[in-house]
Amino acid sequence: MSAATRARKYEPRKLPEGKQATSAMIxxxxxxxxxTVSAPFGHALNALAAQDERIVGLSADLSKYTDxxxxxxxxPDRFYQVGMAEQLLMGTAAGLAHEGFIPFATTYAVFASRRxxxxxxxxxxxxxxxxxxCCALPGLTSGYGPSHQATEDIAIxxxxxxxxxxxxCDATDVAQMVPELVAWNGPTYARLxxxxxxxxxxxxxxxxxxxxxxxxxxxxxxDVLVIxxxxxxxxxxxxxxxxxADGIDVAVLHCPTIKPLxxxxxxxxxxxxxxxxxxxNHTKLGGLGEAVATTLLTAxxxxxxxxxxxxxxxxxxxxxxxxxxxxxxxxxxVAEQIKGWL
Amino acid sequence: xxxxxxxxxxxxxxxxxxxxxIRRKAVQMGExxxxxxxxQALGVADLLAVSFFHAVEYRSEDPEWEGRDRFxxxxxxxxxxxxxxxxxxxxxxxxxxxxxGMDDSRMPMSGMASYTPGxxxxxxxxxxxxxxxxxxxxxxxxxxxxxxxxxLMSDGELGEGSTWEAAMGAAHHRxxxxxxxxxxxxxxxxxxxxxxxxxxxxxxxxxxFGWFVQRIDGNDIDALVAAFDAARAHDGPEPRVIxxxxxxxxGVPFLETRxxxxxxxxxxxxxxxxxxxxxxxxxx
Numbered sequence: 001m002s003a004a005t006r007a008r009k010y011e012p013r014k015l016p017e018g019k020q021a022t023s024a025m026i027x028x029x030x031x032x033x034x035x036t037v038s039a040p041f042g043h044a045l046n047a048l049a050a051q052d053e054r055i056v057g058l059s060a061d062l063s064k065y066t067d068x069x070x071x072x073x074x075x076p077d078r079f080y081q082v083g084m085a086e087q088l089l090m091g092t093a094a095g096l097a098h099e100g101f102i103p104f105a106t107t108y109a110v111f112a113s114r115r116x117x118x119x120x121x122x123x124x125x126x127x128x129x130x131x132x133x134c135c136a137l138p139g140l141t142s143g144y145g146p147s148h149q150a151t152e153d154i155a156i157x158x159x160x161x162x163x164x165x166x167x168x169c170d171a172t173d174v175a176q177m178v179p180e181l182v183a184w185n186g187p188t189y190a191r192l193x194x195x196x197x198x199x200x201x202x203x204x205x206x207x208x209x210x211x212x213x214x215x216x217x218x219x220x221x222x223d224v225l226v227i228x229x230x231x232x233x234x235x236x237x238x239x240x241x242x243x244x245a246d247g248i249d250v251a252v253l254h255c256p257t258i259k260p261l262x263x264x265x266x267x268x269x270x271x272x273x274x275x276x277x278x279x280x281n282h283t284k285l286g287g288l289g290e291a292v293a294t295t296l297l298t299a300x301x302x303x304x305x306x307x308x309x310x311x312x313x314x315x316x317x318x319x320x321x322x323x324x325x326x327x328x329x330x331x332x333x334v335a336e337q338i339k340g341w342l
Numbered sequence: 343x344x345x346x347x348x349x350x351x352x353x354x355x356x357x358x359x360x361x362x363x364i365r366r367k368a369v370q371m372g373e374x375x376x377x378x379x380x381x382q383a384l385g386v387a388d389l390l391a392v393s394f395f396h397a398v399e400y401r402s403e404d405p406e407w408e409g410r411d412r413f414x415x416x417x418x419x420x421x422x423x424x425x426x427x428x429x430x431x432x433x434x435x436x437x438x439x440x441x442x443g444m445d446d447s448r449m450p451m452s453g454m455a456s457y458t459p460g461x462x463x464x465x466x467x468x469x470x471x472x473x474x475x476x477x478x479x480x481x482x483x484x485x486x487x488x489x490x491x492x493x494l495m496s497d498g499e500l501g502e503g504s505t506w507e508a509a510m511g512a513a514h515h516r517x518x519x520x521x522x523x524x525x526x527x528x529x530x531x532x533x534x535x536x537x538x539x540x541x542x543x544x545x546x547x548x549x550x551f552g553w554f555v556q557r558i559d560g561n562d563i564d565a566l567v568a569a570f571d572a573a574r575a576h577d578g579p580e581p582r583v584i585x586x587x588x589x590x591x592x593g594v595p596f597l598e599t600r601x602x603x604x605x606x607x608x609x610x611x612x613x614x615x616x617x618x619x620x621x622x623x624x625x626x
Contacts, residue, residue, distance in 0.1 A: 056484075080480065083514070085507035088473045092511065095477015098412075098462070099485065103477075119504070122467045123474050127455055 013322075029141065029231060030321050030330070031198035033238075037171035040197050041134065042070025044178040045104060049075055052182065054102040058082055060089040066106035066136045067194045086111045090119035090131070097129035102182055109135035109150030109191060117156060125160050125187045132181045138167065138191030138230060139281030140310055140327060145317035150191075151310050154258055155286025157189045164212060165258040166190040167230035167281070167288075170200035173256055176210035184212060191230060200234045201254065215262040217269070221251035224338055225274040225303075227266060229255050229288050232279040232308070232329060239335035248342065258288055263295045271301045275341055279308040281329060306341050308334055357563050358625035360430055361391035365593050365620050367426035371442035371449075373613035378443070378451070380616075381597065381606035382496075383423035385588040386525045388561050389494075390427040393523070397570035398492060402432035405460040409489055412478050414463045416471020416495040417525070421453035424461070433460040469502025471495050472522060476508050479517040479581075490574070494523045498530035500541035506551070509581075513552030516579035521570075522553075524585045525560065531604045548583045560586025594619045 049055040049071065061084040063069040072079035080096075082089045086107055093103040105112075112120065112135045124131045135150070142148040157165055164184045168174045174193055181188045201208040205218045218233065219240055226236040233254045240250035253269050255262060270276045276296075278289040289307040296302060310327050324330035328337060368383035393413065394400075401407040415424050425442065428434040434448070441447035448458050452466040463474055475493035482489050499505055512520050526544070528534050536542055545557045554576050558565040566586070573582040590606070591597035594616045597606060608616065 080515075082511055083507075085511065087469075087504035088476065088507040088511045091470060091473020091504065091508060092477035092480065095474045095479070096481045096484075098474070098478055099481025101481055101484065118467055119470065119473070122464060123470050126464050 029198070030324070031200070031234060034198035034200055034203060036196040036198050037175070038196055039067040039070045039194065040171040040175040041178065041192055041194065042067035044175040045071045046074045048179050048182065049078065052102070054100060055182070056080065056096060056101050056103050058089055058093055058103055058105045060084055060086050060107045060111065062107050062136070065108070065194065066134065066192055068104070068106045071104075086116040087119050090116045091123050093131040094119070094123035094127065094129055097124070097131050102130050102132065104132045104134055106134050106136070106192070108137045108148060109153040110137065110148055112189070113150060113153035113156040120157075120187070121160055125163050128162060128186050130182075130185065131187050133187070133189045134192050135190070136192045136194045140315060140323055140329065141231070141281070141320070143318050143320050143323060146314040149315050151283045151315060152286065153191070154282050154288070158259055158286060158291070162186050164188040164260065166212065166256055167258055168193060168210070168256050169230055169233040169254060171197040172199060172201050172208060173210045177212065177256070180210065180212040193231070198234065200237065204237050210256065213257045213260050213262060215253050215255035215257070215265040217251065218254045219250070219252040221249040223248050223274060223342070224250040224277060225253060225269055225272070226250060226277045226279055226338075227253045227255050227270070227288070227292055228279040229258060230281045232281050235329060235331055235334045236279050238331040239338065242331065242335045243338060246339070248339065250338065255288065258291065261291050261295060266292055266295055267299050267301055270296055270303050274303060275306065276303040277306045277308060277338060277341070279329075279334060282309055283312055284309040285312055304341070306337070308337055356625055357391050357395055357567070360395045361387045361563065362593070362620055362624045363430050364390055364423065364426040366617060367429055367439060368422050369613060369616045369620065370439055371422050371425065372608060374440055375443045376610065377605070377608070378422045379419050379605065380422065380608060381529075381590040381603070382420055382525070382527065383426065384592050384594060384597070385527050385561070385590045386420060386423050387426070387593070388563055388566060389523060389525060389586050389588065390423060391430075392563060392566040392570060393492065394427050394431045396567055397574070399489065400431070400433070405433050409487070411490040411492060412462050412482075413492045414465070414471045414475050414478070414494065415453045415461065416463070416465045416493055416499060417468065418452040418454070418464065418466025420494070420496070420525075421449065421451065424453055425449045425458070428458070428460045434458065468496070468499045469504040471499070472505050472508035473511070475520055475522070476511045476515065476517060479512070479520040480515060482519055489519070491520045492523060493520070494525065496530075497524060497526040497528060497535045497541060497544070500524070500544060501535070501539040509548065509551045509553065512581040517581045518576075518579050520581040521573050522581065522583040524583060525588055526585055527588045527590050529590055529604055545585055548585070552580055554578060554580040554582045555585070556583070557585040557587070560588035561592050593623065
């Protein structure tokens with residue numbers, strides 16, 4: 001098949017009445033109604049590094065795009081730029097960890113999971129080294145197409161023994177996970193939200209604090225239980241407000257630690273007879289949804305179970321708001337799906 | 343840099359005798375399992391003897407001594423040779439030789455850090471070592487340690503792109519505390535390495551990447567000693583590489599002439615013959 005026959009024909013998208021076409025250059029998440037915090041990861045790392053000399057930072061040519069530049073500017077002698085070389089990034093982090101340091105290694109989620117996986121597995125995890133991998137552009141948070149859309153990063157890393165996996169929802173999660181990642185005695189993989197990051201969880205639950213390994217109820221509700229991670233907790237909370245207007249009472253259990261999974265809390269909440277929906281910014285294969293399903297089935301807890309997540313497909317390029325609608329992870333799409341299952 | 347332990351090691355036992363002892367132990371371990379990467383072990387024994395009894399700082403009784411030089415076995419397949427060297431160096435007890443590759447042994451077929459005293463990394467997935475060595479060399483500099491990092495790799499690993507990422511990184515960061523050792527036996531799983539993805543001219547490649555390069559006969563002990571000394575003494579910021587052309591099965595003539603193979607077949611009755619051949623040529 002020639003390249004010419006593979007390329008698609010141009011067919012303008014049919015827009016609803018009165019709606020303007022959206023630019024693919026819109027890269028930020030739709031997070032209406034929330035305050036934002038600038039570069040929570042970089043600032044949290046600076047605060048921790050001031051107390052812990054073991055912390056060093058590494059990036060593979062993406063410090064500005066992972067907010068690690070905030071750390072690099074404050075701690076130039078503790079920052080290692082390894083260049084556009086992700087295997088070297090992970091190998092170097094492993095070597096520094098062998099020598100007693102706690103390296104934060106940053107790149108995009110696609111590159112850490114796809115390109116550097118063997119180094120994460122063999123140079124880092126198999127040796128039990130405390131390398132903290134923190135990666136921007138998790139799931140569908142880029143309109144660049146599959147090259148930058150880490151739709152399967154959690155599936156890749158879930159199979160890796162001894163690693164902790166965190167998918168934070170907001171600025172509070174991102175900032176508070178940093179010391180918890182260091183406290184975890186081993187390798188970690190965290191998805192990053194960068195730049196202006198919404199403050200979601202404390203708006204809904206003012207005393208919320210991130211705890212590694214813990215799922216926490218952010219909103220109670222008697223009709224539906226949504227178990228969610230990452231930005232999908234924000235979507236679930238927003239959709240819950242919309243559904244409340246229709247008299248549907250939705251609980252949201254935020255489960256930012258994918259591994260080790262808080263099975264105790266999940267079983268207790270899912271055992272209450274509500275429709276149980278797992279929502280994740282990830283392919284429905286191999287992520288939180290399947291992890292929860294296995295947990296429930298194994299324990300004999302069998303609520304009506306549904307998944308919200310990305311399809312088993314290479315996704316389209318385009319503007320994020322359009323794509324989130326198209327793939328069912330926008331606020332509106334989440335509310336519609338839940339309503340349809342009741 | 344030279345410690346008490348080193349002075350003792352450089353005693354009256356010749357490096358050639360050490361190399362012979364390493365070969366004998368590797369062959370004995372091969373006999374335990376009836377197989378093993380014995381061809382590579384015989385080829386790299388001189389390099390290991392000069393490493394452990396001339397170049398590398400360590401304490402036999404304390405393999406994790408902070409001041410030690412870090413010796414990384416990137417090529418986990420060579421574990422049989424490395425165990426022989428660790429035993430000869432007094433880091434592993436020789437009584438464990440008969441457990442090689444057995445259940446519960448501290449000497450698995452491929453080298454892993456969590457099993458074996460003196461094993462600094464889990465190699466085996468080829469092309470890992472040099473990038474880990476870069477991190478360790480950076481870490482030692484952060485700690486203002488004078489210890490060196492040695493990375494023993496094979497010519498086959500030159501085919502892995504990660505090796506060259508690390509080669510660039512080591513030069514970029516001016517890692518003059520890193521010495522890479524390439525065992526160039528021109529043999530990998532499917533045949534001659536130069537016949538499938540040739541890294542030649544490998545010395546020019548490393549030089550172009552900004553390394554201080556030496557290429558020697560890796561079975562010539564005097565040349566090895568001189569190369570290690572020159573690598574250590576070199577007065578420049580470049581990382582150092584010693585490319586060692588070695589001969590598979592070196593020291594056992596009837597195996598040296600056998601058709602070259604990645605995994606040399608040794609018949610059950612040949613292990614003793616191999617030991618006899620080594621003893622016949624054993625230096626004093």
